[in-house]
Amino acid sequence: MNSVADVWDNVLSQLKGELSETTIATWFDELEAVDIQGNTFLLHCSNDFKKGYIESLFMKNIKASLHDIFSTDFEVKILDDLDYAELNNVRPNRQSERFTSAEFTFETFVVGPSNKLAYAASVSVAEHPAQNYNPLLIYGDSGLGKTHLIYAIANVIRRNDPRSKIAYVKGDDLTNELVDAIREGKTAEMREKYRQADLLLVDDVQFIAGKKQTQEEFFHTFNTLYESGRQIVLTSDRPPSEMTQLEDRLRTRFEWGLLVDVAPPDFETRLAIVKNKAALLGMELPDKISAYIAENVTANVRQLEGTINKILAYKDLLGNDTDEETVTRAIQDMLRRSNEYVPTPEAILEYISKYYSLDESVIRGQQRVRDAVSARQIAMYLIRSMTNLSLDEIGKVFDNRDHSTVLYSIQQIEKKMKKDASFAEMVKEIKTNINSKR
Ligand SMILES: Nc1ncnc2c1ncn2[C@@H]1O[C@H](COP(=O)(O)OP(=O)(O)OP(=O)(O)O)[C@@H](O)[C@H]1O
Structure with a gap:
């Protein structure tokens, strides 16, 4: 099951067992699935009469089908046109809020020998976009401030020109977005969004390496922006020369501008960061x-x-x-967390398969019997929390599911663990047992 639309198709086919074809054709034809937010399944219906009818008669059936599919309870909300428009407007604003947040600015960034070049280059790009260093690529290990710096750049650019169009995307989301755009026939809109940007920020760009179509799209976006004098800032966990699966034409472009690295901070910088963070938390x-x-x-x-x-x-x-x-x-x-043994996804699946007495192929596959769904969701949760795999990579392990399905499953487990102490205990026990197999 790959998208909200697929889930909805599933619900409809289940409803066919309970309601007549005519009922479904008459009342459900104007309903479309919009999103899953936490435990709420969002639908949209422009026809207020049908919306009201479904709300009073069929909500129980829809909820029951969703429960069958995911083995958990769902709220179902049907949005009218107004709600729907609001939902769509809210999203872009959220992203821009990050660029105005006081948390990720140059002022809150502690500068030391390990990051001073990256800091200076970022300040320069923010003050003089597309003049000195284009693209700017900041690389280094996880948790060393790359995202902080690109938000800080966006923050200054937004402050200097509140109308500037800023596009931010993570490398792995770019692929997912492209797949969705192709499926929905909206590639032109997607191109427009990125090619209109005054500032394009791509976080963790290494994830596009090896993805043929994403690289192709990105190549053209890059050229359009570069040629029209717009600033591009990229971050990655390694320099382009080490992105073995990256197309050469992108590699050379990434190297056109300035490459700067961030390294782990030295003692003095760490001390300053500790003091700063503590002060910020009061x-x-x-x-x-x-x-x-x-x-x-x-x-x-x-x-x-x-x-x-x-x-x-x-x-x-x-x-x-x-x-x-x-x-x-x-x-x-x-430290215990960071020194932890990192099991392979195969080792996690192998253990869960034994624990549930289910064949691994059933856990990876599409069957929706109750145990298979829980085993699958727990496996996704554990792979996410015990390995460094991205949502996308986890999706591949499970019959090529997409990242939103994986994210959804993980959120389900997190919620259930919060609500149900014995369930949380069981997940913990599985984790300990997997860890003890090192
Ligand atoms: N020099 C610094 N001064 C203050 N805070 C910092 C500094 N470096 C990193 N941080 C903070 O550490 C956290 C992790 O940084 P950030 O998310 O920017 O890392 P990253 O390099 O982008 O990692 P990843 O590749 O995993 O996304 C953030 O909350 C950020 O604000």
């Missing part, structure tokens, strides 16, 4: 404690942030001061 950390954190959490800034968030949570939960014991506990938690 927490006072004794110098000794800040230094202790900076000495022990060294891999990346995301871990430093995670440690500070944990200390804050312990303080809120336990009401204790930031003594060395609390901090050590928070750091150990962080």
